[in-house]
Amino acid sequence: MSTATQEAVHRPPLADPAQYRPGRTITQWSPEDPAFWRSTGKRVATRNLWIAVPALLVAFVVWQVWSITATNLKDVGFGFSQSQLFWLTAVPGLTGGTARIFYTFLGPRIGQRRFTALSTIVLVVPLLWLGFAVQDTSTPYGTMVLIAALCGIGGANFSSSLANIGFFYPKQEKGNATGINGGLGNLGVSVVQLLTPVLITSSVLAVGAGQKKANGSEIYLQNAAFVWVPVLVVLAAVAWFGQNDLKVASTPFSQQKIIFRRKHNWLMTYLYVGTFGSFIGFAAALPLLIKTTFPAYSVATYAWMGPALGALARWAGGWIADKLGGARVTILSFAGMAGSIIGVITFLPAGSDQGSFTGFFLCFLAAFFFSGVGNGSTFRQIPVIFRGQHLKGLTEGTPQYAAALRQAEIESGAVTGFTAGVAAYGFFFIPAMFANFSVTSAMWGFVAFYASCVVVAWWFYARPGAEAPS
Numbered sequence: 001m002s003t004a005t006q007e008a009v010h011r012p013p014l015a016d017p018a019q020y021r022p023g024r025t026i027t028q029w030s031p032e033d034p035a036f037w038r039s040t041g042k043r044v045a046t047r048n049l050w051i052a053v054p055a056l057l058v059a060f061v062v063w064q065v066w067s068i069t070a071t072n073l074k075d076v077g078f079g080f081s082q083s084q085l086f087w088l089t090a091v092p093g094l095t096g097g098t099a100r101i102f103y104t105f106l107g108p109r110i111g112q113r114r115f116t117a118l119s120t121i122v123l124v125v126p127l128l129w130l131g132f133a134v135q136d137t138s139t140p141y142g143t144m145v146l147i148a149a150l151c152g153i154g155g156a157n158f159s160s161s162l163a164n165i166g167f168f169y170p171k172q173e174k175g176n177a178t179g180i181n182g183g184l185g186n187l188g189v190s191v192v193q194l195l196t197p198v199l200i201t202s203s204v205l206a207v208g209a210g211q212k213k214a215n216g217s218e219i220y221l222q223n224a225a226f227v228w229v230p231v232l233v234v235l236a237a238v239a240w241f242g243q244n245d246l247k248v249a250s251t252p253f254s255q256q257k258i259i260f261r262r263k264h265n266w267l268m269t270y271l272y273v274g275t276f277g278s279f280i281g282f283a284a285a286l287p288l289l290i291k292t293t294f295p296a297y298s299v300a301t302y303a304w305m306g307p308a309l310g311a312l313a314r315w316a317g318g319w320i321a322d323k324l325g326g327a328r329v330t331i332l333s334f335a336g337m338a339g340s341i342i343g344v345i346t347f348l349p350a351g352s353d354q355g356s357f358t359g360f361f362l363c364f365l366a367a368f369f370f371s372g373v374g375n376g377s378t379f380r381q382i383p384v385i386f387r388g389q390h391l392k393g394l395t396e397g398t399p400q401y402a403a404a405l406r407q408a409e410i411e412s413g414a415v416t417g418f419t420a421g422v423a424a425y426g427f428f429f430i431p432a433m434f435a436n437f438s439v440t441s442a443m444w445g446f447v448a449f450y451a452s453c454v455v456v457a458w459w460f461y462a463r464p465g466a467e468a469p470s
Contacts, residue, residue, distance in 0.1 A: 016028075017040075020040055020044050020244070022047065022241060022242045022243070022244070023113065023240070023241050023242065023243075023244070024244055024245075025111065025113075025244065025245040025246075025247060026044070026244050026245065026246050026247060027247040029041070029167075029168075029246055029247070031045065031168065031169055031170040032170050032171065037170060041168075041170075044168070044244060045168035045169055045177070047242065047243075048112060048165065048168055048243050048244055049165055049168070049177055049180065049181060051116070051238055051239055051242050051243050052112070052116060052161050052164075052165055052181055052239075052243070053180065053181055053184045053185060054235055055116050055120050055157070055161070055235045055236075055238075055239055056157055056158060056161045056181060056182075056184075056185030056188070057184060057185050057187055057188040057191065058120070058123075058188060058228060058231055058232060058235060059119070059120065059123060059154040059155070059157035059158070059185070059188065060154065060155070060158070060185055060186060060187075060188025060189055060191075060192070061154070061188040061191055061192040061228055062123045062126065062127060062151050062153075062154030062228065062232075063092055063096055063151060063152060063153075063154035063155035063188070063189075063427075064092070064188065064189045064192045064193070064283065064284065065127075065130070065151055065192055065196070065224055065225065065228075066088055066089050066091075066092055066148050066151060066284075067089050067189075067192070067193060067283065067284045067285075067286075067287050067288075067303075068192060068193055068196040068197065068224065068287055068299070068303070069088075069130070069134065069196070069221060069224055069225075070085045070086075070088045070089050070287075070288065071085070071287050071288055071291050071299055072200065072219065072221055073085065073088075073134070073221075075213045075214065075219075076134075076137065076211035076212065076213055076219065076221065077137040077211070077212075078137050078139075079137075080141060080144075082288075082292060082435075083435045083436075084141060085288060086285070086288055086431045086432070086434055086435035087145070087431070087432070087435055088144060088145065088148050089148075089284045089285065089287075089288060089431045090284065090427070090428045090429075090430075090431035090432045090435065091145055091148040091149050091152065091428065092148050092149065092151050092152030092154075092155065092284075092427060092428075093152065093155070093280065093281070093284060093424060093425060093426065093427020093428030093429070093431070094149070094152065094425065094427075094428040095149045095150070095152030095153060095155075096152035096153065096154065096155025096156055096424045096427060097155070097421055097422060097423075097424035097425040097427065097428065098421070099152070099153050099155070099156030099421075100155065100156045100158065100159040100417065100420055100421030100422075100424050101159075101417075101418060101421035101422070102156070103115075103119070103156040103157065103159045103160040103417065103421075104159040104160065104163055104256075104414060104416075104417025104418050104420070104421055105253050105256050105257075105414065105417070106160065107159065107160025107161070107163050107164050107417070108160075108163050108164055108167065108256075108413060109252065109253070110245075111164075111244075111245025111246065112164035112165070112167075112168075112243050112244065112245055112246060113239060113240060113242075113243035113244055113245045114240070114245060115160050115164065116157075116160075116161065116164075116236075116239040116243060117236045117237070117239040117240035117243075118236075119153075119156070119157050119160060120157070120232055120235050120236040120239060121232065121233065121236040122153065123151075123153065123154050123232050124229050124232050124233065125150065126147055126150035126151045126153070127151070127225040127226070127228055127229055127232070128225070128226075128229060129147050129150070130147050130151065130222075130224075130225040131207070131208075131222040131224075131225035131226040131229075132208070132222070133147055134211070134221040134222055134224075134225075135208050135209060135211065135221070135222055137211075152427075155280075155424050155427065156421075156424075158182070158185060158420055158424075159416075159417035159418075159420045159421050160417065161181060161185065162178050162181055162182055162379075162416055162417065162420065163413040163414070163416055163417040164246075165177055165178065165181050166178060166383075166409075166412070166413050166416065167246050167409070167413065168246065171383065171387070174383055175318045175319075175321070175322055175376075175379070175380045175383075176318065176319070178318070178379055178416075179314060179315045179317075179318035179319070179376055179379070180315065182314055182375065182376075182379065183311050183312060183314040183315035183318075183372075183375075183376070184311070184315075185311075186279070186307070186310065186311035186314060186372075186375075187307075187308060187311045187312075189280070189283045189304075189307035189308075189311065190304040190305075190307040190308035190311060191304075192224075193283075193287065193303045193304035193307065194304035194308075196224045197299070197300030198300075199220075199223040199224055199227055200219045200220050200221050200223050200224055201219055201220070202220065202223060203218075203220060205220070205223050205226075205227055206220040206222065206223055207222060207226050208220075208222050255407075255410055256410060256411070256413075256414040258411065259411050259414045259415050259418060262386075262411065262415070264385050264386070264389070264415075264460075264468055265411075265415045265418065265419070267456060267460055268378060268381065268382055268385070268415060268419050269415075269418065269419040269422050269423070270453065270456060271330060271374075271378050271453055271456060271457055272375075272378045272379075272419040272420065272422070272423040273419075273422060273423045273425070273426060274334060274337075274374070274449060274450060274453040275330070275333060275334075275337075275371050275374030275375045275377075275378055275423070276371070276374075276375050276378075276420065276423040276424070276426065277423040277424070277425065277426025277427075277429070277430070278337060278367070278371045278426060278430070278446065279307070279310045279368065279371040279372060279375060279426075280423075280424060280426050280427045281426035281427050281428075281429060281430025281431065282306065282364070282367065282368065282371070282430060283306065283307040283310070283368075283427075284427050284430065284431050285430050285431040285434050286303050286306060286364065287299045287303040288431070288434075289434065289439070290302060290303060293348065293349065293355075293360075293439065294349075294355070294357045294360065296357075297357050302361060305365060306364055306365055306367075306368035307368065309365055309368050309369050309372065310368035310369060310371050310372035310375070311372060312372065313368070313369045313370075313371075313372025313373045313375075313376070314372040314373070314375040314376045315376060316372075316373065316376065317329060317333070317372060317373035317374060317375060317376025317377045317380075318376035318377065318379065318380050319376070320373065320376075320377070321376060321377040321380040321381070322380065325462070325469075325470065326377045326378065326380040326381035326384060326461070326470045327377075327381060327457055327458075327461035327462035327466070327469065327470050328462055329373060329374070329376075329377035329380075330374055330377045330378055330381065330453075330457045330461070330462075331454055331457045331458055331462055332370075332373070333370045333371065333373045333374030333377060334370075334374065334450045334451075334453045334454045334457065335450075335454060336366065336367075336369070336370030336373070337367050337370045337371055337374070337446075337450050338447050338450040338451060338454075339366075340363050340364070340366035340367035340370060341363070341367055341443050341446050341447050341450070342447060343359065343362075343363030343366070344360055344363040344364055344367065344443060345440055345443045345444065346359065346363075347359030347360040347363060348360060348439060348440060348443075350440075378419075379416060380470075381461065381470040382412055382415050382416055382419070383408070383409075383412040383416075384470040385461070385468045385470045386408045386411050386412045386415065387405070387408045387412070388468060388469070388470070389408070389468060390404040390405070390407055390408040390411075391404050391405065391408065430442075433445070
């Protein structure tokens with residue numbers, strides 16, 4: 001059968017072109033059809049992607065707002081211990097990771113437009129509560145923990161966003177689309193760490209009274225929360241009126257839950273815990289780590305750089321993986337992360353040795369870079385693995401091939417969201433480890449874990465004769 005004939009067979013009739021307008025539910029969607037993609041699909045997919053990106057970025061801002069807020073609480077009179085502050089930065093990771101698992105399956109079921117709008121507008125609640133709570137130094141620690149937990153829901157938007165956006169794109173463009181969505185969304189971590197120190201010094205933006213520091217200067221911690229409220233409202237409205245729901249992406253849980261019986265779901269989850277778990281955990285912990293380990297250096301100046309580098313490297317990681325193979329790049333990322341963390345350990349203060357902040361920070365930047373590369377390569381691996389597993393031995397153009405491809409798409413989306421959900425627990429466990437163990441002990445634990453990830457990636461995905469080359 002010729003290519004033109006195949007296109008004609010698989011091209012859906014465009015009975016209602018109006019369904020592709022903003023705010024509509026799309027019932028006919030065939031991105032693998034080149035003619036449809038050129039005439040309609042690419043334009044619609046691009047619009048949905050670029051509405052999703054800023055919504056995800058600000059959701060990451062909400063998720064990470066405590067990483068900077070916590071560093072200022074003692075300065076304005078809150079009587080929390082260092083361990084309690086690390087726990088405040090960790091709690092959003094616990095709720096974010098848990099909520100991601102639910103969002104993975106709810107997002108495609110409800111639809112990109114509706115779920116993006118709803119999951120964005122609900123984030124207004126914890127931000128408003130945080131803005132009022134930080135103005136009163138008598139706010140109980142338990143209340144602060146609850147607010148931090150609610151802010152963590154912002155991290156869940158990642159799973160639903162990537163799972164939904166993936167359905168809009170043909171297989172040859174999925175990696176780039178999810179790289180843009182995930183990479184630029186991850187930049188929310190840097191945005192909050194870069195802008196918050198500036199925002200909290202502005203009396204112009206303040207709603208309510210400022211807080212006095214020990215040196216007599218005044219800051220406005222509520223700005224870190226309140227300034228994002230109108231942004232969230234606008235982004236939710238844009239998503240509601242500008243995006244589309246895809247009927248083809250509306251998949252019942254009964255068809256998605258099969259991933260829990262897939263071995264490669266669990267193996268890729270393990271690997272993504274190593275890449276994204278490290279990225280988001282280090283991003284949450286680094287501000288307090290700088291403040292407690294090298295107090296002479298400004299958190300505001302340095303903390304945002306690592307997450308920014310990691311977020312941009314994610315995009316590059318997906319692109320490099322397309323050229324060299326995802327598994328090879330994943331192995332390279334873990335080797336780089338292990339070497340970088342050994343470098344961090346080398347430059348930490350020890351006894352009378354004051355350490356080297358320059359060496360410490362450069363090695364941390366390298367760790368962020370390699371984690372970002374690994375984030376991109378692992379997400380490139382997932383659809384390749386599941387497509388290969390489902391399409392093995394089938395002939396393209398047959399009904400069996402089409403059904404298998406559809407199931408591979410469903411499972412790839414579900415696995416992408418589920419792995420992201422579990423990996424988000426790195427946001428919780430890494431600060432928690434620093435709260436309960438010495439920094440050096442925690443770092444050596446990370447190195448050992450990265451070594452195990454190299455073994456898993458090589459054995460199952462990269463070695464000659466691997467079970468699922470990717």
